[in-house]
């Protein structure tokens with residue numbers, strides 16, 4: 116059994132029975148073992164059972180149409196999954212003759228062929244997530260749902276393809292009722308664009324972000340566990356704003372609107388990338404965020420591609436992104452619980468105690484640190500890079516994320532998992548543009564305003580402090596527990612407390628019990644000590660004792 120933090124579901128037992136209240140699905144749950152699949156609780160990872168000799172390969176099955184121009188459909192799904200490091204099998208529902216000018220022909224495959232393809236893949240290969248695209252007939256939807264009853268998977272991602280980007284109809288209005296009544300209630304996430312959202316909701320007009328929120332809610336009422344209404348076509352917004360709704364909270368996911376003709380296949384790619392991240396074990400919100408960033412990055416990188424003579428060209432899913440999914444990268448995406456015990460190194464302290472950076476990092480991990488940051492404020496760049504590379508290796512062996520303080524160049528050069536920047540360091544949006552969609556970005560915030568900006572700029576977490584006075588960072592204003600609470604309450608991303616935290620006060624910090632507060636970051640409490648592993652272990656044990664119910668106020 117290979118265990119990621121926050122594991123919840125044991126793979127062979129994914130076919131668990133859920134009450135209709137838990138699943139929001141009608142028709143399946145009362146059949147017990149026929150329940151479609153295990154559900155991923157929001158913001159938790161899937162458990163992926165594994166044995167060390169037989170490492171599990173994340174696997175997405177796409178059920179969609181073929182695009183001869185290879186910008187969208189099955190071809191886009193294959194490329195997106197490959198770019199995200201996930202195996203992708205295919206069930207082809209239709210073969211379209213398509214190029215950058217539009218759709219010239221559509222041949223729908225026989226229902227028998229689709230059923231046979233589904234059986235071949237699902238009966239033999241362990242599929243984690245099914246993603247659907249073009250489903251051109253009502254019977255095909257029913258065949259798919261029957262197959263999923265027989266061969267349950269972990270998650271179903273539904274991209275309700277109806278019209279191609281060129282405006283050609285790929286699934287007629289007659290199928291809408293089947294989407295609403297049969298397919299959506301089974302989906303873990305549905306990802307319609309504005310036209311599809313409008314069609315699913317009987318032709319309503321969508322002109323503002325507020326309209327999108329209401330639409331997301333109405334779609335959620337049809338049964339999917341999560342809804343992502345994509346606002347790429349929203350005329351009134353200068354950014355690309357998508358609305359994510361999980362039945363409880365709304366998230367406005369913004370990215371810059373990239374000026375490019377090469378956008379054909381973005382919908383298929385986004386849905387496949389969400390499926391790929393889910394297959395790797397990510398939570399739904401993390402999967403959506405990473406997928407959105409990935410699409411933004413590939414569109415940016417592919418601006419100069421020139422394929423075909425039509426209005427809408429394809430983009431390159433793999434171009435220039437290969438390094439970020441190289442074999443050595445962590446498979447797992449960042450989770451809030453990674454911030455539980457954050458060990459931040461200090462060059463002066465290492466020198467004082469005669470330790471190398473690598474020894475300091477090894478000892479902190481041994482003691483239970485859940486994330487490590489190299490904060491080396493002095494020394495030669497070349498020497499630092501060599502140490503950073505060695506620390507990356509150590510951390511990867513233990514599946515612990517390693518971040519670099521301030522130095523984006525070093526983070527890229529050693530392929531660290533991320534960067535931590537302060538308010539006067541490189542701006543978060545610039546860091547994101549440089550490091551790509553996968554890397555973790557942390558940002559220091561002392562105020563609610565900074566916290567909201569951090570989220571908007573694409574940070575993954577906030578370091579908030581100094582909570583208590585500290586000698587480690589000169590001229591650093593102390594915000595106290597009240598300041599920390601204000602940042603946590605305003606934040607839309609996880610927060611780690613920092614500054615003067617030690618064995619004597621860590622409990623008090625965690626017992627604030629405030630939403631978003633995920634852990635503590637420490638420098639001197641572990642590194643300005645003789646035995647780093649022992650001090651880290653003591654702190655770890657103390658934090659474990661102080662896990663409390665989190666409150667919103």
Ligand SMILES: Cc1ncc(COP(=O)(O)OP(=O)(O)O)c(N)n1
Pocket residue numbers: 457459488490520521535536537538540557558559577578579588611613636
């Ligand atoms: C987890 C964490 N939080 C805050 C900081 C401080 O970063 P910054 O404000 O950039 O200050 P320096 O660390 O660069 O002095 C941090 N490093 N880590």
Ligand SMILES: Cc1ncsc1CCOP(=O)(O)O
Pocket residue numbers: 580581582584585586587588591613614615616636637638639640
């Ligand atoms: C880097 C940093 N940012 C805010 S306070 C601080 C120093 C934390 O060090 P210590 O844990 O020794 O107080």
Ligand SMILES: [Mg+2]
Pocket residue numbers: 520521535536537540
């Ligand atoms: Mg800094």
